[in-house]
Amino acid sequence: MRAFWKYLLLILMTLVILGGLIPPIVAYPKNFFEFPLIPGLEDKARIIFFHVPTAWLTVLAYLIAMFYGIRYLKKKNIYDDMKSVSAAALGLVFCILATVTGSVWAKFTWGSFWHWDPRETSIFILLLIYGAYFALRSALDSEEKRARLSAIYSIIAFLTTPFFIFIMPRLMIGLHPGSLEIDPATGQIRASANPVIKFQMAANMRVVFFLSLTAFTILYFWFWNLTHRILKLEYNSQKEI
Amino acid sequence: MNPFYDFLEQNSLYIVMIIVLLVWFGIFAFTFNLEKRVKKLEEKLNQ
Incomplete structure (x- = not known):
């Protein structure tokens, strides 16, 4: 990877940490550097700059794992399998990070680290699916068979990812931002009116x-x-010896 | 309740700090693991 990207990363990440933590949160923002106050969320709103990207990387990593899985199946190049498995491993790391950071946030917003909100349930299932991927890989000795089976598994596993990350938590009643709720007046399911759940970012955020x-x-x-x-x-190096 | 919990609840910026730290720990652990693998490779290649 070119040095340019690393310098860009250094600059961007520094800006994100500063820009995410410094701006004051006020009820009526007047200046471009002030974030609006969301009742019940306050400073915790800033988690969005650090928690959501980890979940996004999970999806990206699993997508790339599938892409190189397909490429392996087409070309039977073992290097594609390596790219696929390293993407899946990174996906799992960031999936765990998304779960843990979300869990800490939940403790202070919902009152408990874990209580099977639809969002928590779906990421848990996703963790299991990709945990099984590595169980599958370690169970197979033959290199060619391992590459082929895990390529196929990565395709099937990725098909579930958009459903668990983007769709299911938005279709169910829950507490995570973006969930639905039951309208107490009519008993109908509707987009939540709770300020934490219907939370939308301001332009500067x-x-x-x-x-x-x-x-x-x-x-x-x-x-x-x-x-x-x-x-x-x-x-x-193994081949040489 | 627990005074530490109350403190965090009233100063929620620190919760964000904990979350940033957790992400950093994850990245650190991953890099640490990479380093170990490189070291093993070096030992193997120097034999």
Whole structure:
């Protein structure tokens, strides 16, 4: 990876940390550097700059794992399998980070670390699915069979990811921002009116948020690049001996 | 309740700090693991 991207990452991530933590939260923002107050969320709103990008990287990593899985099946190049498995490993790391950071936030917003909100349930299932991916890989000795089966598994596993991350938590009644609730007047299910759940970012928060997504994406590609290069070296050094 | 919990609840910026720290720990653990693998490779190649 070119040095340019690493410098860009350094600058962007620094900006995100400063821009995410410094701006004061006020009830009626008048200046561009003030974030609006959301009752019940207050300073906790800032988690969005650090928690959501980890969940985004999970999706990106699993997508790339599937992409290189398909490429492996087409070309039978073992290096594609390495790229696929290192993407899946990173996806799992960021999936765990998204779960843990979300859980800490839940403790102070909902009152408990874990209580099977639809969002928590769906990320838990996603963790299990990709945990099983690594169980599958370690259970197979033959290199070719392992690469082929895990490529197929990565395709099937990724098909569930958008459903668990983007769709299911938005279709169910829950407490995570973006969930639905039952309207107490009519008994109908509707988009939640709770300020924490219907939380929308102000324009200046959105700028920091997208900078954060960019920074985390570069970080992901850097790590992914390092891991699959190491895997390749490990493989080649084994062949020589 | 627990005074530490109350403190965090009233100063929720610190909760964000904990979350940033957790992300950093995750990244650190990952990098640490990479380093170990590189070291193993180096030992193997120097034999």
